[in-house]
Amino acid sequence: MDEHFSKKLRDLEITPSERANALFRSRMEQLSPPKKEKKTTPYWATAAAIIIALGFLFFLRFLPGESSTAVNFPAEETTTETSRETPVELPAVLSDKTETPLAEVTPLPPVIQPAQEVNTPSVTVTEDRAPEKPLRADLPKLSPEISYRYQHVGLTDFSLLDVHMALELETDRPAPDLTVAGKPLPLLARVVREVKYVANGEKPDLDRAGLKPAANAIAYNQSGLLANESRQVKERIDQFREIFR
């Protein structure tokens, strides 16, 4: 009888119920060691710090008036403004630039004054100018060269053929008397007077006649360059052609 029971019962299998399986799964979950929680906080904090720093830099870049160099100065604004006010001022600037070495300009810090003071002689012309933006007031804080150039543009801000005020910033010579009874001498009268000087044996002097800006304006070609500048450009182009030939 023992063998009979043993044979029958030894290899007996009873399928566990679903309750037993669920109990086993729950016990397995208890038995398994708790997984280490990934410390994601430092990574998130680092990413957030980087994003905040980049955002701060991006904000600083576009802050108006905070830039410390003239590079960020809106060049488009100045060009449009000057072209709108005085179409012929560019030749004057170029001529002054070509004729005035930087060494002679730099000793002029006292001359570099706020725009209104420098423009005093041409008040009648600049009266209709739009009020200066706050950025222009910061120009004197810039480097002397940049400030000088900007103010120089302002000095030529007049109608060239009607008011011919010599801009003798780079020389100590007294300005020629181009007025008659307090009124500016017309262009034709200046030409006639200069012709008389030449006829008397003197050398022609455009500065003395106050005709230099007008002469420069006439001397510019279609490319906006003087003859010598066009020649230099052509020479450079020829050099490059030789190099890359």
Place this chain on the structure above:
Amino acid sequence: MARILPLFKTEHDLARAIIRGEGNAQRAFYEKYSGKFLAICCRYIKDRMAAEDVMVESMMRIFEKSSQFDFQGSFEGWSKRLVVNQALGYLRSHKMMETGTEGMLEAAGGVESHLEAEDLLRLVQQLPAGYRTVFNLYAIEGYSHAEIAELLGISEGTSKSQLSRARATLQEQLNKFQLTSNF
């Protein structure tokens, strides 16, 4: 689960994985042996749910003590002994080890027409706890009276007497079944 089992070519591979605490191996072991272990528990414990609880607890105990396996014999045999011990511990904790014949008479009514394994199991389950335990240990598990005496904390004479009474009871039940089947 059937896809996991082939990962362990031998029983000892499975044992090593269980010792390493691999969850896949533990689940594979449960899938493979839970039926056998539940049958063992049911031979000792009459209540099915209690037997299932003991089987699951036995599994957990096997996983906990797997490092004590010395790879000298069968991991299944080593595990079976743990299951038997767990079942005995359950009987001991519930004070179901007392010998006696209570409940024997109700057993006759549950005998089925064919004495298959489930029928024999049901006969065994109808035995009093003391008889049933000694009979299981001696006749099915193969323990000696000395080992049974040590396991259960009884004398060898008590073990022998419990076994003989268990046999007599089972024989009586079988005779009743044969008489019932002849009619």
